[in-house]
Amino acid sequence: MAGWLDALERRAKARAEAGLTRQLRPRSADDPVVDLAGNDYLGLARHPAVIAAAAKTLEAYGLGATASRLVRGSTDEHGALESDLADWLGAEQALVFSSGYLANLGTVRGLATRETLLVSDAYNHASLIDGCRISGAETAVAPHASPAAVAALLDARAPGRPAVVVTESVFSVDGDLAPLADLFAVTSARGAVLLVDDAHAAGVLGPHGSGGVSAAGLAGRPDVVVTATLSKALGGAGGVVAGPAAFIRHLVDTGRTFIYDTAPPPAVIAGVRAALGVTQAADDRRALLRARAEQAANRLCSAGFPAAVPPAGVLSVMAPGPEAAVAWAAACRDRGVAVGCFRPPSTPDGTSRLRLTLNAGVSDADFARALDVIVECAP
Numbered sequence: 474m475a476g477w478l479d480a481l482e483r484r485a486k487a488r489a490e491a492g493l494t495r496q497l498r499p500r501s502a503d504d505p506v507v508d509l510a511g512n513d514y515l516g517l518a519r520h521p522a523v524i525a526a527a528a529k530t531l532e533a534y535g536l537g538a539t540a541s542r543l544v545r546g547s548t549d550e551h552g553a554l555e556s557d558l559a560d561w562l563g564a565e566q567a568l569v570f571s572s573g574y575l576a577n578l579g580t581v582r583g584l585a586t587r588e589t590l591l592v593s594d595a596y597n598h599a600s601l602i603d604g605c606r607i608s609g610a611e612t613a614v615a616p617h618a619s620p621a622a623v624a625a626l627l628d629a630r631a632p633g634r635p636a637v638v639v640t641e642s643v644f645s646v647d648g649d650l651a652p653l654a655d656l657f658a659v660t661s662a663r664g665a666v667l668l669v670d671d672a673h674a675a676g677v678l679g680p681h682g683s684g685g686v687s688a689a690g691l692a693g694r695p696d697v698v699v700t701a702t703l704s705k706a707l708g709g710a711g712g713v714v715a716g717p718a719a720f721i722r723h724l725v726d727t728g729r730t731f732i733y734d735t736a737p738p739p740a741v742i743a744g745v746r747a748a749l750g751v752t753q754a755a756d757d758r759r760a761l762l763r764a765r766a767e768q769a770a771n772r773l774c775s776a777g778f779p780a781a782v783p784p785a786g787v788l789s790v791m792a793p794g795p796e797a798a799v800a801w802a803a804a805c806r807d808r809g810v811a812v813g814c815f816r817p818p819s820t821p822d823g824t825s826r827l828r829l830t831l832n833a834g835v836s837d838a839d840f841a842r843a844l845d846v847i848v849e850c851a852p
């Protein structure tokens with residue numbers, strides 16, 4: 474075997490010995506499992522209005538966008554969604570990307586110059602970490618959710634130079650909230666920009682589901698930039714950045730993950746726009762998520778698992794180790810319940826856990842049964 478393939482084989486063996494092999498499991502269109510693994514918080518991926526809007530636009534435009542919007546033209550669908558997203562998120566303007574990952578890469582890079590100090594929360598998502606890396610700017614990793622540590626880093630390393638503080642609003646693995654108001658007090662006092670990834674908060678928190686930044690009263694501030702994905706509560710695919718018009722202009726002119734990437738398909742954009750309409754009116758679904766957050770924490774606590782009521786839709790339960798986490802998730806799956814299984818390097822602190830993402834589209838009976846199954850399958 475060629476040398477490089479031998480080397481890959483050795484690395485695969487090491488991953489297997491550490492219990493860190495990943496498995497692609499088949500999924501059918503009518504997969505009967507109760508889904509607490511996906512991020513379809515409001516149950517909109519299959520909403521009839523969403524499917525109808527996407528199908529109509531699929532007929533009109535065909536499958537793909539065929540090129541970037543700068544090369545092939547910007548459809549009414551893209552423009553209308555951006556306008557709706559900007560209104561919803563309370564920002565001056567918005568720009569969509571073909572994924573949340575690419576929105577984060579492009580945004581972090583777009584906010585940084587060679588002189589900038591980036592201060593990135595230790596628990597940030599891979600897309601924010603990679604954005605810091607490709608920006609080429611100096612990056613300081615701040616202890617998790619600590620405005621005091623962020624302030625100390627800015628004071629020590631950023632006097633007289635531009636700085637950007639990078640955080641999620643709802644952290645994707647543990648589901649806890651960033652102290653956004655306190656972080657903003659720190660950044661605004663020092664002339665720094667605050668970048669917040671609202672991926673797990675958009676649709677779930679804030680008035681009309683307008684997200685964590687909006688819930689913290691920070692929407693529309695000129696020194697706050699928000700990113701989000703269109704793939705979670707909005708049930709589709711794509712990403713968005715919302716902020717001052719001058720920053721969006723900067724991204725259109727210079728953002729490599731916008732310029733050199735084929736635009737998200739018009740049909741998906743139309744489906745997401747329909748989902749956004751449903752989302753804004755879906756206070757009942759958000760109330761159900763809150764009730765389920767409490768129900769899940771109570772059920773797990775009464776079975777002896779330490780679980781606090783999650784502030785949004787993500788609840789993590791510790792597993793003794795990576796193999797135990799995999800076995801636990803597999804046992805749940807065998808009994809018809811899909812849950813996320815998170816192990817290093819997907820967890821920020823080297824531990825392993827099950828991640829439950831709440832889903833308002835699941836029936837009450839299925840949800841209660843799923844909690845029983847998770848408890849009964851525990852290692």
Ligand SMILES: Cc1ncc(COP(=O)(O)O)c(C=O)c1O
Pocket residue numbers: 572573574575577598600641645670672673702703704710711712
């Ligand atoms: C916090 C966070 N940001 C960004 C992303 C990336 O979004 P997308 O899946 O649309 O690329 C994810 C997960 O998918 C996420 O959890």
